Amino acid sequence: MKKNFNPVIPVEDDGLEIPEVGIWSIEKYQLVGGYCDIFTKGMRSKWNNLVYLDLFAGAGFAKIRENKDIIKSSALISLSIPTKFDKYIFCEENNDLFLALSERVAREFKNIDVEIFEGDCNTRIDDIKKSSPAYSKENTVLTFCFIDPFNLNLNFTTVQTLANELVDFLVLQALHMDANRNFKLYLNENNETISNYLGSTNWRDEWEKSKLLPKEFVKFLANQYDAKMKELGYLTAVRHQIRYPDKNVPLYYLTFYSKHERGIDFFKKVNDYATNQLGFGI
């Protein structure tokens, strides 16, 4: 694959808020940045509007815990690609991170159309959707949405609200970290986390019927999620597993969903490339 954009972008400490992240985040940045790059280059001439949506945006910079290197994180990586999106929409719940991101965007990317929402993306999703250009035959819109939560606090209705437009999704599924750890809690009838995550209230019956073992709960959730996306018209998911480097323990999935073969092909290329690049990030 012809590649001239490296999503791993070292930066200096600018005195604003910088969250620490694990070294495995580099793999995530390779994938999201790589996809942004291939998406805008490949689709630029075919669509009137290309939109990037980052629902769990962060501060724009991140510090790698293991070596203290500071690099751009998803929102600023997406703004740094050579062929830009026409519109960028970010959402961040934490006030300090929201302010840091806003200041970094204003400082470095003032000529780009960026809208930043503060708050819970699950409750702000209607406003977020409204800020995206409306689709028409004369004004076509194609969106790439990155969803990067720490845990399972992403409501399926949030994805559903966006999915009736043409949107490719890259979703971080914190199934190993969150779902495995909280398996017993989530099975409790009074807990709504998984019902909200999957957008279905009968998942406990499906779990019973599946006869899977507790250690297979992650597999069950991933399959259920794919089935829900299929109902919305999405093709077979492409899953990338991220592991804790030294211990080789699975941490989470980055799962790509598109309604079009072209999106799937693009992501597979980026996935292969990022996998080959690992270790050469910074």
Ligand SMILES: C[S@@+](CC[C@H](N)C(=O)[O-])C[C@H]1O[C@@H](n2cnc3c(N)ncnc32)[C@H](O)[C@@H]1O
């Ligand atoms: C795993 S971090 C990802 C940050 C960024 N995407 C990156 O590339 O490093 C998740 C971010 O989402 C924010 N967040 C958590 N829950 C949120 C919610 N419901 N809506 C919007 N942002 C949220 C957190 O404050 C945090 O900055």
